[in-house]
Amino acid sequence: MESTWFKSPPAISFSSSSCPKPRDCLTVRASIRGELMKDGRGNPISLRCVQAQQSSVSHDGDSNSELKIKEWEVGKYQDEIAASQGIRIRRRPLTGPPLHYVGPFEFRLQNEGNTPRNILEEIVWNKDKEVAQLKERKPMYKLKKELENAPPVKDFIGALKASYARTGLPALIAEVKKASPSRGVQIAQAYEKGGAACLSVLTDTKYFQGSFENLEAINRAGVKCPLLCKEFIIDAWQIYYARTKGADAVLLIAAVLPDLDIEYMIKICKIFGMATLVEVHDEKEMDRVLGIKGIKLVGINNRNLETFEVDISNTKKLLEGERGRIICENDIIVVGESGLFTPEDIAFVQEAGVKAVLVGESLVKQSDPGIGITGLFGRDISS
Numbered sequence: 001m002e003s004t005w006f007k008s009p010p011a012i013s014f015s016s017s018s019c020p021k022p023r024d025c026l027t028v029r030a031s032i033r034g035e036l037m038k039d040g041r042g043n044p045i046s047l048r049c050v051q052a053q054q055s056s057v058s059h060d061g062d063s064n065s066e067l068k069i070k071e072w073e074v075g076k077y078q079d080e081i082a083a084s085q086g087i088r089i090r091r092r093p094l095t096g097p098p099l100h101y102v103g104p105f106e107f108r109l110q111n112e113g114n115t116p117r118n119i120l121e122e123i124v125w126n127k128d129k130e131v132a133q134l135k136e137r138k139p140m141y142k143l144k145k146e147l148e149n150a151p152p153v154k155d156f157i158g159a160l161k162a163s164y165a166r167t168g169l170p171a172l173i174a175e176v177k178k179a180s181p182s183r184g185v186q187i188a189q190a191y192e193k194g195g196a197a198c199l200s201v202l203t204d205t206k207y208f209q210g211s212f213e214n215l216e217a218i219n220r221a222g223v224k225c226p227l228l229c230k231e232f233i234i235d236a237w238q239i240y241y242a243r244t245k246g247a248d249a250v251l252l253i254a255a256v257l258p259d260l261d262i263e264y265m266i267k268i269c270k271i272f273g274m275a276t277l278v279e280v281h282d283e284k285e286m287d288r289v290l291g292i293k294g295i296k297l298v299g300i301n302n303r304n305l306e307t308f309e310v311d312i313s314n315t316k317k318l319l320e321g322e323r324g325r326i327i328c329e330n331d332i333i334v335v336g337e338s339g340l341f342t343p344e345d346i347a348f349v350q351e352a353g354v355k356a357v358l359v360g361e362s363l364v365k366q367s368d369p370g371i372g373i374t375g376l377f378g379r380d381i382s383s
């Protein structure tokens with residue numbers, strides 16, 4: 001049967017002006033997924049926007065595609081809000097909702113931008129699909145049940161502080177990069193023996209050849225270092241999932257997530273006792289993140305995730321002046337991330353103000369990761 005959507009497009013405008021409270025729309029997307037019925041400040045969210053729009057939706061079409069259309073619409077709002085915060089990464093391609101839908105003319109015009117503009121955007125678009133499939137297989141209610149058997153949480157920030165106090169050097173978060181689960185466990189154990197305070201485990205498979213199996217195996221092997229789940233998190237579901245696999249901390253990338261999402265995800269992590277490493281790459285992202293409540297751990301990525309270029313002076317640049325002062329006053333721990341290879345590099349970022357470093361490449365280059373750690377710091381930091 002021909003859809004009424006096709007004949008008469010609904011009276012939906014995608015500009016924020018049709019919605020008096022764009023923040024509500026952002027959270028509505030989560031509530032459609034059944035995850036969130038309160039806003040970032042704990043107030044019940046208003047479903048006004050969706051309700052208003054639903055009243056203009058024909059009920060001839062099946063409710064599934066209506067829901068998909070709703071999700072797409074709210075996703076549009078989400079991208080608008082993100083763009084207003086200077087976020088260049090779009091959460092999904094501009095392809096419209098289900099094929100039979102012909103949207104307002106202005107949006108058909110915009111639909112030209114269906115190719116990702118850079119690698120980060122491509123990763124995020126793929127992640128969006130991947131997470132949707134995973135969620136179908138394991139809906140939230142099942143995941144919540146599994147949480148009851150999740151391994152106990154380890155204190156990520158406490159481990160960083162203890163290591164810094166012990167060695168006087170930035171605490172090491174050593175990254176387990178692409179590896180089979182058995183090799184991943186060996187590497188993790190060698191990092192721990194070599195003096196790493198915490199471990200980062202890449203879990204993205206498509207682009208980084210990591211896996212959640214690695215995370216789970218390292219946790220099961222009894223490694224004592226707290227574990228950071230290094231994932232492209234775009235949905236709270238992933239945090240729950242990471243916890244069931246033994247994550248003690250998650251990475252939140254400011255280039256991808258709007259402030260409200262970061263705030264909301266920090267709250268979820270807090271409830272679980274997990275830490276959040278909020279990653280920034282430029283001044284604008286740093287300023288946004290410093291304005292978010294509950295920030296304790298900020299990572300400065302020296303690698304631009306849009307181009308993959310690395311420049312370690314980025315860490316220094318972002319810690320100068322007023323920003324450095326705010327960080328000190330608020331007792332925020334800064335992690336220097338990427339491109340660190342030598343004791344001089346470590347000294348450079350320490351001088352700039354970091355109390356921890358996240359290192360992958362330079363450690364895995366060595367056949368023995370323990371020797372890699374000694375080479376990186378210029379001395380044995382294991383005891």
Ligand SMILES: O=P(O)(O)OC[C@@H](O)[C@@H](O)c1c[nH]c2ccccc12
Nearest residue numbers: 301337338339340358359360361362
């Ligand atoms: O291997 P390096 O240059 O030492 O970098 C490690 C880590 O900082 C890097 O893997 C990283 C930092 N942030 C990310 C976000 C996504 C993927 C990877 C990363």
